[in-house]
Amino acid sequence: MQTRLAEQYSNTPLGKEADKVLRSCVHCGFCNATCPTYQLLGDELDGPRGRIYQIKQVLEGGEASISVQRHLDRCLTCRACETTCPSGVEYNKLLEIGRELIEQRLPRSWLQQLYRRLLIYSFSESRRVGLLLSIARLFRPLLPAQLKKRIPLVVNTADAHPRTQARSMLLLDGCVQPAAAPHINKLAIQVFDRLGIQLRTIAESGCCGALQHHLADSEGARDRARSNIDAWWPVVEQGAEAIVVTATGCTPMVKDYRHLLRDDEQYVERAKRISAMTKDLSEVLRREDLSELSPNTSKRIAFHSPCSLQHAQKLDGVVESLLKQAGFKLVAVRDAHLCCGSAGTYSILQPALSTQLRDNKLDCLQEKQPDLIATANIGCLLHLQAKAEAPVIHWIELLASG
Numbered sequence: 001m002q003t004r005l006a007e008q009y010s011n012t013p014l015g016k017e018a019d020k021v022l023r024s025c026v027h028c029g030f031c032n033a034t035c036p037t038y039q040l041l042g043d044e045l046d047g048p049r050g051r052i053y054q055i056k057q058v059l060e061g062g063e064a065s066i067s068v069q070r071h072l073d074r075c076l077t078c079r080a081c082e083t084t085c086p087s088g089v090e091y092n093k094l095l096e097i098g099r100e101l102i103e104q105r106l107p108r109s110w111l112q113q114l115y116r117r118l119l120i121y122s123f124s125e126s127r128r129v130g131l132l133l134s135i136a137r138l139f140r141p142l143l144p145a146q147l148k149k150r151i152p153l154v155v156n157t158a159d160a161h162p163r164t165q166a167r168s169m170l171l172l173d174g175c176v177q178p179a180a181a182p183h184i185n186k187l188a189i190q191v192f193d194r195l196g197i198q199l200r201t202i203a204e205s206g207c208c209g210a211l212q213h214h215l216a217d218s219e220g221a222r223d224r225a226r227s228n229i230d231a232w233w234p235v236v237e238q239g240a241e242a243i244v245v246t247a248t249g250c251t252p253m254v255k256d257y258r259h260l261l262r263d264d265e266q267y268v269e270r271a272k273r274i275s276a277m278t279k280d281l282s283e284v285l286r287r288e289d290l291s292e293l294s295p296n297t298s299k300r301i302a303f304h305s306p307c308s309l310q311h312a313q314k315l316d317g318v319v320e321s322l323l324k325q326a327g328f329k330l331v332a333v334r335d336a337h338l339c340c341g342s343a344g345t346y347s348i349l350q351p352a353l354s355t356q357l358r359d360n361k362l363d364c365l366q367e368k369q370p371d372l373i374a375t376a377n378i379g380c381l382l383h384l385q386a387k388a389e390a391p392v393i394h395w396i397e398l399l400a401s402g
Helices: 013-024 030-034 036-041 048-059 066-073 080-084 091-105 110-123 126-142 176-180 183-194 210-214 218-237 251-255 268-277 281-285 318-325 351-365 378-385
Strands: 167-171 197-200 243-245 278-280 300-303 372-375 392-394
Touching (some): 013 048, 013 091, 030 048, 030 080, 048 091, 110 210, 126 176, 167 183, 176 183, 183 197, 210 218, 218 251, 218 268, 251 268, 268 278
Parallel strands (some): 167 243, 243 278, 300 372, 372 392
């Protein structure tokens, strides 16, 4: 794709990065074939190719209009287009640039800004998420059945008391998951303990920064990254093998710290090391001997592979392979590449599209009447759970079921 970036961008690091991505696009449109919003709306401007053109126009000096902002807002950031693209276009990087430029050139209304700041404030700290859930659970008995399902119940799991092991890894605690489903990390700690690995959580670490990043708060995301690096660094220097993440929506963010902090001289080298050490739960377990585990494999499972797992991290099929090796029966899922509509705050900011995507996904997941639906991300789990007929769980619960 030929480009003529406006003078204020052409010689900047942002402009050079955008230009590189734009020039790699060959207009083929294969991306639209796997784009969830294009599939729903049928509008070229709501597909990756159309969004690329709109960002290009803004970078070349065109108007940063409300229309452009709306079409970029509708993007799920699922990155299915990157999986499909034969030219290797780094669409996600271009989208980040486009969103940041639009925020700068077309400030949102004070009400929209307030709403987004409240989302960041409310959901980026596990204590605040826990408080909101506690209040919601108090009123849960009074709510209609459909609203009740949106409020996750507490899953009683014994606290993990891992033994001191020769091998040690860090575990990202996160923000929403510790409050909404604390049993997931507890079970991960128990499973790793049985494999001879001690998983350690660091109280000073927290939200990975993805929430801020998706809402175009780049500096807030960088602050989160720096805070986590500072919290983890002493343990990293003590010899921790990896940073394990059980919520796949967080893993790509931490793996991208090296890019996020590339211009920060104080943090860039540490960020590179942190990114290199960060592993999805499945990346670690596929290299371990799981014969010590004896899970209950009697249930038929439909697995929903989150976009952050199969597209952002390119780990499609890894969890499914692990579950099959453990003896579980997995049913085939139609359109497994498509997003469930959760996508961080997307289900809050784009409720109509998100609901339609979720309902379509559940039709595919429940088509063969599985006993359970398993997934790998807390956002997907909660989103699907609100409407699913079958129970929805994190896949580590299956390995811990013995």
